[in-house]
Amino acid sequence: MKTIRIRLLWHPQPQFAGYLIAEHEGLGLDAGVDIRCVPLDFAKGPIAAVLDGDVSFAVASPAHMMESGRADELVFLLAIQQVSSLVYPARRSLGIERPRDLAGRRLGVWPGREDLELTWMLHRAGLTQDDYERMAVNDTVSAILEAKVDCAQMTTYHEIHHLEHAAGSLDDFIIFRAADYGASLLKDGLVARRDFVEAHPEATQSVINAVLAGWTKAFHDLDAAISLTVRLRPDMSRLEQEGQLADIRALALSGATLSEGLGYPDPRHMEQALRAMAEIEGHSVPDDPGLVDTRFWAAAPEAVRSSSW
Numbered sequence: 001m002k003t004i005r006i007r008l009l010w011h012p013q014p015q016f017a018g019y020l021i022a023e024h025e026g027l028g029l030d031a032g033v034d035i036r037c038v039p040l041d042f043a044k045g046p047i048a049a050v051l052d053g054d055v056s057f058a059v060a061s062p063a064h065m066m067e068s069g070r071a072d073e074l075v076f077l078l079a080i081q082q083v084s085s086l087v088y089p090a091r092r093s094l095g096i097e098r099p100r101d102l103a104g105r106r107l108g109v110w111p112g113r114e115d116l117e118l119t120w121m122l123h124r125a126g127l128t129q130d131d132y133e134r135m136a137v138n139d140t141v142s143a144i145l146e147a148k149v150d151c152a153q154m155t156t157y158h159e160i161h162h163l164e165h166a167a168g169s170l171d172d173f174i175i176f177r178a179a180d181y182g183a184s185l186l187k188d189g190l191v192a193r194r195d196f197v198e199a200h201p202e203a204t205q206s207v208i209n210a211v212l213a214g215w216t217k218a219f220h221d222l223d224a225a226i227s228l229t230v231r232l233r234p235d236m237s238r239l240e241q242e243g244q245l246a247d248i249r250a251l252a253l254s255g256a257t258l259s260e261g262l263g264y265p266d267p268r269h270m271e272q273a274l275r276a277m278a279e280i281e282g283h284s285v286p287d288d289p290g291l292v293d294t295r296f297w298a299a300a301p302e303a304v305r306s307s308s309w
Contacts, residue, residue: 001029001032001033001034002032002033002034002200002203003033003034003036004028004033004034004035004036004056004057004203004207005036005037005038005054005055005056005057006019006023006035006036006037006038006055006056006057006058006059006190006207006211007038007040007041007046007049007050007054007055007057007058007059008037008038008039008040008046008059009040009046009059009060009188010039010040011039011040011233012037012039012229012232012233013158013229013232013233013236013241013244014157014218014225014226014229014241014242014244014245014248015157015158015188015244015248016037016059017214017215017218017225017228017229017245017248018080018211018212018214018215018216018217018218019035019037019059019211019214020037020214020228020229020232021213021214021215021217021218021225021228022035022210022211022213022214023035023036023037023214024228025214025217027209027210027213027214028206028207028209028210031202031205031206031209031210032202032203032206033203033206033207033210035207035210035211038055042111042112042138045064045111045112045113045114046058046059046060046064046191047060047064047065047067047068047070047074047191048068048112050074050191050192050193051068051070051073051074051193053193056192056193056196056200056203056207057077057190057191057192057207058190058191058192059188059189059190059191060188060189060190060191061185061186061187061188061189061191061269061273062076062185062186062189062269062270062272062273062274062291063114063116063117063185063186063187063273063276064113064114064191065191065270065273065291066116066273066274066276066277067113067114067116068113071289071291072194072289072291073193073194073195074191074192074193074194074291075191075192075193075194075197075291075292075293076189076190076191076265076269076270076291076292076293077189077190077191077192077197077204077208077265077293077296077297078189078190078208078211078212078263078265078297079186079188079189079190079256079263079264079265079266079269080188080189080190080215080248080252080262080263081186081187081188081189081248081251081252082186082251082252082254082255082256082257082264082266083179083184083186083251083254083255084117084177084178084179084184084185084186084187085155085156085157085187085188085247085251086117086118086153086154086155086156086177086178086185086187087154087155087156087160087175087176087177088107088118088121088151088152088153088154088175088176088177088178089144089151089152089154089160089163089170089173089174089175089176090102090105090144090150090151090152090173090174090176091144091150091172091173091174092172092173092174093172094150096150096151096174097174098125099121099122099125099127099176099181100125100126100127102122102125102127102131102132102150102151103127103131103132104131104132105132105133105149105150105151106132106133106135106148106149106150106151107132107133107134107135107149107150107151107152107153108135108137108140108143108144108148108149108151108152108153109134109135109136109137109140109152109153110136110137110138110140110153111136111137111138112136114153115134115153116185116273116276116277116280117178117183117184117185117187117276118153118178119276119280120178120183120185120276120279120280121176121178121181121183123183123279123280124181124182124183124279125181129280135148135149137149137152140152140153140154140159141154141159141162141163141166144163145163145166145167151176155187156247156251157243157244157247157248157251158244160175161240161243183276184272185269185272185273185276186269186272186273189265189269190208190211190265192204197293197296201296204296205296205299205300208263208296208297208299208300209300209301209304211263212262212263212297212300212301212304212305213301213304215252215262215263215304216262216303216304216306216309218245219249219252219253219262219309220309222242222245222246222249225245226238226241226242226245229241229245249309253308253309256268257307258307259307260305260307261302261305261306261307262304262305262306262307263297263300263304263305264294264297264305265292265293265294265297267292267294270289270291270292271285274286274289
């Protein structure tokens with residue numbers, strides 16, 4: 001039996017339901033892998049944890065790979081969500097109506113280099129990174145409510161709901177979306193170190209199969225998935241967790257899922273991240289960098305690669 005650790009981007013919650021089901025239902029045990037999900041650690045991001053060998057896999061994105069500066073050591077294996085889940089609210093009462101109005105403003109971002117999409121969106125709006133101030137904050141909702149920042153990075157399935165509840169409404173907020181400026185980047189996927197995948201192809205396949213089976217179960221039986229996540233994260237209400245899983249399901253039931261199937265690591269996500277880095281840094285986009293590996297997804301059982309649930 002081989003223990004496989006998967007680093008999450010946050011605490012155990014419906015955002016990671018498929019991974020958590022794979023762990024707690026032992027979906028890899030028959031194939032010789034014991035999956036363990038590891039929650040966030042603000043001291044070390046998910047890509048750093050993979051590169052340092054602390055974990056074998058991480059829930060991360062092509063953007064995270066690019067931002068690490070060591071993308072050539074990594075491979076992108078799965079994409080459950082197929083569109084960006086990020087939004088950037090800012091207060092209209094501060095005179096902010098378009099991205100260019102963020103010049104001279106403080107922008108709240110999560111620690112650990114997670115702002116490539118925001119940087120690209122603002123770059124396309126004509127702003128350089130010297131035109132605004134980044135502030136790394138763990139809680140972007142509190143930061144914008146307490147006026148520590150003027151715009152903040154949030155997800156459609158978590159923080160933006162908290163902001164709406166805490167503020168009473170979103171009437172005073174303009175919500176920027178990178179997709180409106182052609183700068184959308186995927187947030188969650190599954191990443192591993194290239195040398196691990198090459199040395200352990202059977203274990204990698206077993207993990208991919210188990211994770212896809214976990215997500216298939218989560219989307220087929222929402223109540224069972226929520227029962228697990230409520231037990232793992234009792235500080236979130238069941239209603240909030242149900243809403244989050246519904247949001248994740250909607251993000252998954254789009255894009256390449258509809259044409260290829262659940263979990264397809266669409267190379268276009270990597271192409272977008274490469275294009276973002278190229279535009280921001282002023283260089284050309286490399287041809288076929290080989291950062292996406294579709295073999296394991298393609299070899300997974302067809303039953304867990306469905307395009308509908």
